[in-house]
Every structure is written in structure tokens, then in C-alpha cells.
Amino acid sequence: MRKPLSVAPLVALLVAGLAGCSAIGPQPTEWVADTSQGAVYLSWTSTDGKLSGNESSSSENNYVVSTSSAPFTGTESDGKVTLDFGSALMSEAFTGKISNTDLHLTGTNSNGTVELDFKPGTVTQFKAAVAKEQDAATAAQTxxxxxxxxxxxxxxxxxxxxxxxxxxxxxxxxxxxxxxxxxxxxxxxxxxxxxxxxxxxxxxxxxxxxxxxxxxxxxxxxxxxxxxxxxxxxxxxxxxxxxxxxxxxxxxxxxxxxxxxxxxxxxxxxxxxxxxxxxxxxxxxxxxxxxxxxxxxxxxxx
Missing domain, CATH: 1.20.58 (Methane Monooxygenase Hydroxylase; Chain G, domain 1)
Structure with missing residues (x-):
């Protein structure tokens, strides 16, 4: 007599797959870019694809690193994002692609095209990057x-x-x-x-x-x-x-x-x-x- 086919292993696989999908979760709303020109921190809230947030960035002058902040607005849809910084230190508009693990923005300033690669991060990580930048500036000054x-x-x-x-x-x-x-x-x-x-x-x-x-x-x-x-x-x-x-x-x-x-x-x-x-x-x-x-x-x- 044949034994009936057990579906338990298949159910287990489906459950695991669904659990993996649910782990993706919502997209991050805090991002940090640590570049050779300085660190940048983005934080926003999203309402129906409309973004409102704040940008903080660091810069070095005469071996002293300082930070500045400015608000921004933007939109996000289908993995594409546009951020408008108005009169901030960066160009007025940045466009790019966003995922759960990466944010790539492209814009322009007085030096030409600017590309920034962000990773999910916190303000604490941004401050750590600024401190690291100051350490490098101090070493250069010495x-x-x-x-x-x-x-x-x-x-x-x-x-x-x-x-x-x-x-x-x-x-x-x-x-x-x-x-x-x-x-x-x-x-x-x-x-x-x-x-x-x-x-x-x-x-x-x-x-x-x-x-x-x-x-x-x-x-x-x-x-x-x-x-x-x-x-x-x-x-x-x-x-x-x-x-x-x-x-x-x-x-x-x-x-x-x-x-x-x-x-x-x-x-x-x-x-x-x-x-x-x-x-x-x-x-x-x-x-x-x-x-x-x-x-x-x-x-x-x-």
C-alpha cells in the first residue's frame, strides 16, 4: 500500500520564503555617505511618496572640520528618488536610485557632476565619520x-x-x-x-x-x-x-x-x-x- 504524499516539507519551504520576503521591510529613512570630500547625512519622512527631511554635511577648511545642515524635499517612487535641496551646499536637485541597502544620487555643483553613494546609517555614524575626518585633518596639519x-x-x-x-x-x-x-x-x-x-x-x-x-x-x-x-x-x-x-x-x-x-x-x-x-x-x-x-x-x- 502506498503511503500518502506528505506536504509538510513544502509548507515549511513556503513559510520560510514568506518570512524571507517579510524581512525586506520598509526602506531606510536615514542614510550616510562617507566620501573623500566629507560626510553627508540624510534623514527624511515619507508621506505618499513625498519626502521631507534634513541634510547635514561636513567640510574642512584650514584643517578644521565643520558641519552644516539644510532642509530638503523630494519624491520617491518605484525605486527612483529626487531630492531638492534649494539653497543648500549641494546642487538644487539630486536624482537617483534607492533600495533597502543603497542610495545613489547624482547632481551638479560648481565643480561639475557630483555622485554620492549612501548606505543606511544613523546620525551617530555620521558624527563618527566627521570625527574621523577631523582626525585626518589634524594629522595632515601636523x-x-x-x-x-x-x-x-x-x-x-x-x-x-x-x-x-x-x-x-x-x-x-x-x-x-x-x-x-x-x-x-x-x-x-x-x-x-x-x-x-x-x-x-x-x-x-x-x-x-x-x-x-x-x-x-x-x-x-x-x-x-x-x-x-x-x-x-x-x-x-x-x-x-x-x-x-x-x-x-x-x-x-x-x-x-x-x-x-x-x-x-x-x-x-x-x-x-x-x-x-x-x-x-x-x-x-x-x-x-x-x-x-x-x-x-x-x-x-x-
């Missing part, structure tokens, strides 16, 4: 700041060697002028002493006492003063160059050794000291020329 500091540091390093050379040259020039000035003043003092001891002024003593504009000692004192002025400027420039590279900016590796900087600082210190001391000597000797000269000028001519 990277740019490091690059700028690196560029400035490299430029300062490039100026250090010329500043060292200039300071050394100025110091050599000043030391030569100092030696010349000391010799000229010694000769001048000797000539004045000879004239004073003889009780009369001869031509050598008279010529030596003609003053800083004409006499050899005055010329030497003036040359020394000029050299110390140049040395002072060179020493100051070297000090500035050293300070520009030491210490290096944060997160910038030093390319100039501390030994080099120590030697350069020593040169700047010696140059500064020489400029101050020898400049004062030149000024004192320049004034002393007249004091010594008076001893000769008041003597009768031999």
Missing part, C-alpha cells in the same frame, strides 16, 4: 607643520656655514687692523715723546699729530673702528644663525653636531669680545691723539 619646520631648519643650517666664514674673515681683518693701529700709536707716542723731550716740534712730530682725518695714527684708529663695527655685525649674525638651528624644532632631527655648534659659538663669543674691547680701544686712542698732539702743537718749531 605633517604640514613638521614639513614647514624642516624647511625652515634646513634653510637655517644652510646659512650657518657662510655666517661662520664671514665671522672668521671679519675677525682676521679686525686683528690685522688692531696690530696696525697698535704699531701706529706706538710710533706716534714715540714721536711725541721725542719732540717733548727736545723742547721743540720737528716736522715728523708735527705731521704725526695732525689728527685722525690726516695723520697715520688717526687713520689706523679709524680703520680699527671700522673693522670692529664689521666684526660686531658678523658676530651677531653668527649668533643668530646658531640660535636658528639649536635646538632643532620638535620632531626635526639635528643635522649639525653639538661639537660644531660649540666651536661656532666659541668663535661668535671671541668675535663679540674682540669687537667690544678693540672698539673701545680705537675710540680711546682716537681721543688720545689730540691729547698727545697738544703737547707737540704747543712747542716751538725746531
Amino acid at each position: 605633517k604640514a607643520a613638521i614639513a614647514a619646520a624642516q624647511h625652515q631648519y634646513d634653510g637655517a643650517v644652510a646659512q650657518l656655514a657662510p655666517a661662520v666664514d664671514a665671522a672668521q674673515t671679519a675677525l682676521d681683518t679686525e686683528q690685522a687692523a688692531l696690530a696696525t693701529e697698535k704699531q701706529a700709536m706706538a710710533v706716534y707716542a714715540s714721536q711725541v715723546a721725542t719732540a717733548v723731550s727736545s723742547g721743540c716740534s720737528n716736522s715728523d712730530a708735527s705731521n704725526a699729530a695732525t689728527g685722525p682725518e690726516q695723520g697715520p695714527p688717526g687713520d689706523a684708529a679709524y680703520a680699527l673702528q671700522t673693522a670692529t663695527d664689521g666684526l660686531s655685525k658678523a658676530a651677531s649674525a653668527l649668533t643668530d644663525a646658531i640660535n636658528a638651528v639649536n635646538p632643532p624644532p620638535s620632531k626635526i632631527a639635528a643635522t649639525v653636531s653639538q661639537a660644531t655648534l660649540s666651536a661656532d659659538s666659541d668663535l661668535a663669543s671671541r668675535a663679540t669680545t674682540a669687537a667690544q674691547q678693540d672698539g673701545a680701544l680705537a675710540s680711546s686712542d682716537n681721543s688720545g691723539i689730540f691729547t698727545q698732539g697738544n703737547k707737540v702743537w704747543n712747542l716751538p718749531y725746531c
